[in-house]
Amino acid sequence: MPPTLNEKLTLGILHYHWRKGGVYTVVLNTLKALLSQEISKAIHVDLISCDAKQDTGVSLIHDLTAYAQQCSRLEFTTKQIAIPQLGYQDKPHFDRTSFVDEAETLRDSILRQITLNDSSLNNPYVLYAHNANLGKNPCLTYALKEIAVAFQENNHPAWILNQMHDFPEDHRPACWAALTHCTGRQDTTHAIEMMYPNHSRLRWATINSADKDKLELIGLPQSHLTVLPNSVESEIFKRPAVTSLSMQELKETEINIEKPKQLLLDRIDHFAKNNGFQFCQNRKIILSPVKMIRRKNIIESILYLLKLNEQKDQYQLIITLGANSPQDRDYCDSITQFVKEHQLPIVIGFGEKIGGFHAKINDGKIHSFGLLELFDISEFILTTSIQEGFGYVFHEPWLAGKMVLGRNIEMVTRDFRHEGLILDLYEQCLIPQDWIESQWSSLCKAYCEKIDLMRQEAGLDPWHEEKLSAQVESAKCVVLDQVRYVDFANCSSDLQFQIISKVIKAPESLNQVIYVDNELNKKPDWYLSHNSDMINSNIQAIKNKYGLASNADRFMKLLQASQQNINQPVKQNQINNRMIFEQSLSAENIRLLI
Numbered sequence: 126m127p128p129t130l131n132e133k134l135t136l137g138i139l140h141y142h143w144r145k146g147g148v149y150t151v152v153l154n155t156l157k158a159l160l161s162q163e164i165s166k167a168i169h170v171d172l173i174s175c176d177a178k179q180d181t182g183v184s185l186i187h188d189l190t191a192y193a194q195q196c197s198r199l200e201f202t203t204k205q206i207a208i209p210q211l212g213y214q215d216k217p218h219f220d221r222t223s224f225v226d227e228a229e230t231l232r233d234s235i236l237r238q239i240t241l242n243d244s245s246l247n248n249p250y251v252l253y254a255h256n257a258n259l260g261k262n263p264c265l266t267y268a269l270k271e272i273a274v275a276f277q278e279n280n281h282p283a284w285i286l287n288q289m290h291d292f293p294e295d296h297r298p299a300c301w302a303a304l305t306h307c308t309g310r311q312d313t314t315h316a317i318e319m320m321y322p323n324h325s326r327l328r329w330a331t332i333n334s335a336d337k338d339k340l341e342l343i344g345l346p347q348s349h350l351t352v353l354p355n356s357v358e359s360e361i362f363k364r365p366a367v368t369s370l371s372m373q374e375l376k377e378t379e380i381n382i383e384k385p386k387q388l389l390l391d392r393i394d395h396f397a398k399n400n401g402f403q404f405c406q407n408r409k410i411i412l413s414p415v416k417m418i419r420r421k422n423i424i425e426s427i428l429y430l431l432k433l434n435e436q437k438d439q440y441q442l443i444i445t446l447g448a449n450s451p452q453d454r455d456y457c458d459s460i461t462q463f464v465k466e467h468q469l470p471i472v473i474g475f476g477e478k479i480g481g482f483h484a485k486i487n488d489g490k491i492h493s494f495g496l497l498e499l500f501d502i503s504e505f506i507l508t509t510s511i512q513e514g515f516g517y518v519f520h521e522p523w524l525a526g527k528m529v530l531g532r533n534i535e536m537v538t539r540d541f542r543h544e545g546l547i548l549d550l551y552e553q554c555l556i557p558q559d560w561i562e563s564q565w566s567s568l569c570k571a572y573c574e575k576i577d578l579m580r581q582e583a584g585l586d587p588w589h590e591e592k593l594s595a596q597v598e599s600a601k602c603v604v605l606d607q608v609r610y611v612d613f614a615n616c617s618s619d620l621q622f623q624i625i626s627k628v629i630k631a632p633e634s635l636n637q638v639i640y641v642d643n644e645l646n647k648k649p650d651w652y653l654s655h656n657s658d659m660i661n662s663n664i665q666a667i668k669n670k671y672g673l674a675s676n677a678d679r680f681m682k683l684l685q686a687s688q689q690n691i692n693q694p695v696k697q698n699q700i701n702n703r704m705i706f707e708q709s710l711s712a713e714n715i716r717l718l719i
Contacts, residue, residue, distance in 0.1 A: 132247070137170075138172055139255065141213055141261055143176055172203060175209050177207040204240060206239065215303035217309050257269050257287060258287065260300030273326040301582065339705050344701060357671045368389055396474075400473075408441040411433075413445065414476070416447070420510060427463075435632065519538060551640040557608065561616070573597055576593060579710050
């Protein structure tokens with residue numbers, strides 16, 4: 126029988142910061158999962174970051190404590206450990222000695238402050254680190270390797286779970302440069318050794334099976350790798366959208382508004398008018414609950430809208446959020462300008478006006494609507510993204526009773542399908558190559574230059590010019606019935622705008638746009654023939670496979686399996702991340718929008 130963890134579970138949750146975002150949500154949901162399932166008599170959490178005692182760290186502790194009081198009888202305690210040196214620090218050091226000295230100081234600071242005293246062989250301390258290999262702080266990457274060594278040398282009943290959400294090898298040259306140049310000179314061997322230590326006290330978790338395959342490919346032992354997908358808090362969908370409530374239900378909840386849906390439409394209308402967007406309350410709404418960043422491939426959603434309106438002009442699109450980074454702000458601004466110039470039925474940025482997931486109600490008044498209300502008033506949810514790690518957009522809308530349509534991302538959705546989700550998404554959005562014939566050679570040249578540059582930054586040998594050109598040409602051209610096509614997502618944003626301008630001027634050309642999945646040429650309005658059975662089936666699959674209970678079960682099985690082998694030696698394979706680079710920098714996987 127495996128040892129049980131029924132006395133006390135002690136976790137150290139470590140990240141650079143606790144600003145709200147993807148990792149914040151993952152950590153919050155993971156701990157909610159453990160609290161809701163009462164997997165031990167007591168849980169203690171060390172919350173470790175550069176800002177653990179600042180507003181967002183305090184907020185995370187507050188949310189967890191409140192949740193524990195609501196749903197759990199176990200003892201829940203926390204300790205906020207703020208270490209300023211854990212923040213983003215990617216500048217090279219003067220030399221290797223100064224780098225190692227600072228990394229070892231960070232190691233000692235973490236070891237000195239974490240709660241190791243309560244750990245035992247039956248309930249070892251688990252230092253659960255998130256994205257520490259990304260290159261945002263190479264000293265942390267090195268320090269974690271040394272902490273694993275210290276756990277073993279000092280016979281601490283403790284181990285590290287290193288969860289990778291992102292890889293520096295996946296189109297993140299600045300992160301890779303920070304790791305390879307952290308000692309003041311380029312040292313790839315040193316970077317790989319500190320990034321991927323093969324140690325008995327260290328385990329690896331990824332959020333999808335494709336990422337797990339990468340770690341196995343570079344030489345890490347399969348026994349030390351696991352998939353821990355992000356959990357989806359399905360319980361928050363139990364509270365209905367206020368826009369869906371009947372008159373009687375509104376009275377029972379003491380909301381002094383007869384038509385909340387109309388109020389929400391009025392607010393969107395007001396926002397649109399004030400910001401120069403076109404919105405019509407009688408049109409059907411498509412929702413893209415995303416930030417307008419390049420990898421979300423937003424311009425393709427405009428093409429999808431035009432195609433959908435080809436036969437009956439009745440749809441409009443709401444894109445919830447703008448962008449933050451300078452590069453993405455330029456991308457967002459160019460789309461906003463284009464939408465306004467062509468007076469397209471699209472509203473951008475209304476998500477800034479909502480107050481979270483649920484509506485905020487005070488004194489019988491709706492002070493702000495939530496994302497759930499936007500789901501409720503929409504026909505379906507649209508995603509055209511070309512890169513995700515996990516992709517909540519493939520889960521949450523179903524729980525709100527809405528279908529998810531758009532582009533497939535095979536590396537993440539293959540896991541969802543394996544777990545029973547029905548995702549009928551298109552693989553490619555094809556436009557005739559002759560639409561861009563005069564710029565086809567320029568497009569291929571841009572890809573060759575990008576691949577050359579990124580291979581150089583990765584320290585890989587360059588490809589022969591003719592060979593690279595042939596590979597790009599083959600990867601970016603699709604031939605159907607002897608007609609040459611290009612996937613819209615493989616175009617640059619400038620080229621995408623030109624294509625959209627063409628179909629606006631000549632709407633009849635839309636019939637040449639082809640949406641292809643593995644079986645058929647999919648029409649954008651295919652969802653109209655589907656019924657609620659598909660939605661209900663996906664709701665059950667998500668709850669069963671990605672809900673908090675499932676997350677807690679996976680996590681506890683990992684802890685129990687790992688503590689049995691805490692001192693078991695691991696085979697010392699030669700670790701080399703070259704294969705990750707070769708995979709991510711192939712002509713098939715490179716896109717100009719990433």
